[in-house]
Amino acid sequence: xxxxxxxxxxxxxxxxxxxxxxxxxxxxxxxxxxxxxxxxxxxxxxxxxxxxxxxxxxxxxxxxxxxxxxxxxxxxxxxxxxxxxxxxxxxxxxxxxxxxxxxxxxxxxxxxxxxxxxxxxxxxxxxxxxxxxxxxxxxxxxxxxxxxxxxxxxxxxxxxxxxxxxxxxxxxxxxxxxxxxxxxxxxxxxxxxxxxxxxxxxxxxxxxxxxxxxxxxxxxxxxxxxxxxxxxxxxxxxxxxxxxxxxxxxxxxxxxxxxxxxxxxxxxxxxxxxxxxxxxxxxxxxxxxxxxxxxxxxxxxxxxxx
Amino acid sequence: xxxxxxxxxxxxxxxxxxxxxxxxxxxxxxxxxxxxxxxxxxxxxxxxxxxxxxxxxxxxxxxxxxxxxxxxxxxxxxxxxxxxxxxxxxxxxxxxxxxxxxxxxxxxxxxxxxxxxxxxxxxxxxxxxxxxxxxxxxxxxxxxxxxxxxxxxxxxxxxxxxxxxxxxxxxxxxxxxxxxxxxxxxxxxxxxxxxxxxxxxxxxxxxxxxxxxxxxxxxxxxxxxxxxxxxxxxxxxxxxxxxxxxxxxxxxxxxxxxxxxxxxxxxxxxxxxxxxxxxxxxxxxxxxxxxxxxxxxxxxxxxxxx
Numbered sequence: 181x182x183x184x185x186x187x188x189x190x191x192x193x194x195x196x197x198x199x200x201x202x203x204x205x206x207x208x209x210x211x212x213x214x215x216x217x218x219x220x221x222x223x224x225x226x227x228x229x230x231x232x233x234x235x236x237x238x239x240x241x242x243x244x245x246x247x248x249x250x251x252x253x254x255x256x257x258x259x260x261x262x263x264x265x266x267x268x269x270x271x272x273x274x275x276x277x278x279x280x281x282x283x284x285x286x287x288x289x290x291x292x293x294x295x296x297x298x299x300x301x302x303x304x305x306x307x308x309x310x311x312x313x314x315x316x317x318x319x320x321x322x323x324x325x326x327x328x329x330x331x332x333x334x335x336x337x338x339x340x341x342x343x344x345x346x347x348x349x350x351x352x353x354x355x356x357x358x359x360x361x362x363x364x365x366x367x368x369x370x371x372x373x374x375x376x377x378x379x380x381x382x383x384x385x386x387x388x389x390x391x392x393x394x395x396x397x398x399x400x401x402x403x404x405x406x407x408x409x410x411x412x413x414x415x416x417x418x419x420x421x422x423x424x425x426x427x428x429x430x431x432x433x434x435x436x437x438x439x440x441x442x443x444x445x446x447x448x449x450x451x452x453x454x455x456x457x458x459x460x461x462x463x464x465x466x467x468x469x470x471x472x473x474x475x476x477x478x479x480x481x482x483x484x485x486x
Numbered sequence: 487x488x489x490x491x492x493x494x495x496x497x498x499x500x501x502x503x504x505x506x507x508x509x510x511x512x513x514x515x516x517x518x519x520x521x522x523x524x525x526x527x528x529x530x531x532x533x534x535x536x537x538x539x540x541x542x543x544x545x546x547x548x549x550x551x552x553x554x555x556x557x558x559x560x561x562x563x564x565x566x567x568x569x570x571x572x573x574x575x576x577x578x579x580x581x582x583x584x585x586x587x588x589x590x591x592x593x594x595x596x597x598x599x600x601x602x603x604x605x606x607x608x609x610x611x612x613x614x615x616x617x618x619x620x621x622x623x624x625x626x627x628x629x630x631x632x633x634x635x636x637x638x639x640x641x642x643x644x645x646x647x648x649x650x651x652x653x654x655x656x657x658x659x660x661x662x663x664x665x666x667x668x669x670x671x672x673x674x675x676x677x678x679x680x681x682x683x684x685x686x687x688x689x690x691x692x693x694x695x696x697x698x699x700x701x702x703x704x705x706x707x708x709x710x711x712x713x714x715x716x717x718x719x720x721x722x723x724x725x726x727x728x729x730x731x732x733x734x735x736x737x738x739x740x741x742x743x744x745x746x747x748x749x750x751x752x753x754x755x756x757x758x759x760x761x762x763x764x765x766x767x768x769x770x771x772x773x774x775x776x777x778x779x780x781x782x783x784x785x786x787x788x789x790x791x792x
Binding site: 256257260272275309312313315318321322325326328329332333335 | 624632639
């Protein structure tokens, strides 16, 4: 079988790629990213590059490439190409493979909780209606709808997973307004000062990279899943996570805009996603242990990422 | 001021165009349709044609062109071009006009209640979450999201109106699964036999063409409207409308697929749209009187349509 991973140089993709050989021992992996690296380097904003990637039949695609939210807000034309046109054209190419009589490919699309926009303080269910306030979230949502429609038609077998804040991204990774969720881990690990752009009572939806990769694999292999899944993230305050980390050098300088967009998440109820086999990091302590384990693994064997 | 109307040869557009000179006495009207006629003929599926239409600045655009639902379902590639790529590219061009320092154009987009898909029997509110089961509805919904996002950014001033079944379309107009809603009017008027593909208890959301045109004009001119409006349609059964028509030669041959998609509409509660000044045909009798008046006007002066 042939498996394509887009955004292969990305943070989540690297954990996924490490897990793929065990899950699909005989798979031929096709990796691509815009950045130079040990993969096919190219720009998914160019439809011709997507045509090349999909020239030979594919059985499974993980579409993880995207332009992050803050960057997308600043560069609307590029955001449209990367976050909307690219997944739609990729989906069309895969649908064309099905219509031509080939295998109907499974497509796992990394959507985002950015589709929701700011939520109130009351608990929300996994089926809460989206109302994005960033172009990034609007583009993810539009892609979800497009993929669900092609799947309804039978031309594709797609699933969209709404990813929460995945931690810990590499230090200083740009373009993410939620970067503070990762920076506290690096500060704790290196016993360094960090000024967090939220207050300690800010709440977010968290997931470790390992749990995220496991969920992507589950989405690829389990049957009878719904077309769109809000992953069952851990709801925790910054204080909870900082305490579990034992970090002592965090200071707080709340930025109202960042708090509103990324630090006001209400409790999330996702019983259907849990029943469908998706996983969560159960407690702040479990999250911290998994993330620190992931970071040690990366540090010990950076070259094993691919 | 310069006003563009796409789909100018269409049924709703013709009523709108007739009403435009009174509403905007000094407007220069730019009309376009794919069919040959007294307008700029061209295919909105060709981005270059949209570029031409938007070369000179526009103040107001009514985007009414679309590939109807049944046709869209049969021709997915053409549907994507007409129902998704065209409005998005048009919106991008208008946003570019704003970003270049020009007037921020008003865009009135004809969306559809097809965004909802089949609803239950309980009354639904105008804010009911969409769940389309036709590509047509998915494409309209995606466009709504895109326009709302550009409006949020300040690059555009768009409003999406979800149109119900507009009656009476011309006899034998193709591609509409809801054609039966119009055919009963023609059958009644000509005292002709008509076999309706629903039962008499099928319920739909109805609006006369005059009321629809008035709502489009209201959307163009009123201030502080929400980005997406479900129009306050008349909820009535086929029996109610046939009785108001005094039609005696209708027979019933329910097609389960058509009934499910177009004949199971629950009561619609749209207090916000009504408070915002959008109109409805209040009763089956009022609907029928308006539609028969519209049909007489058309028959008396077909050449005045443009």
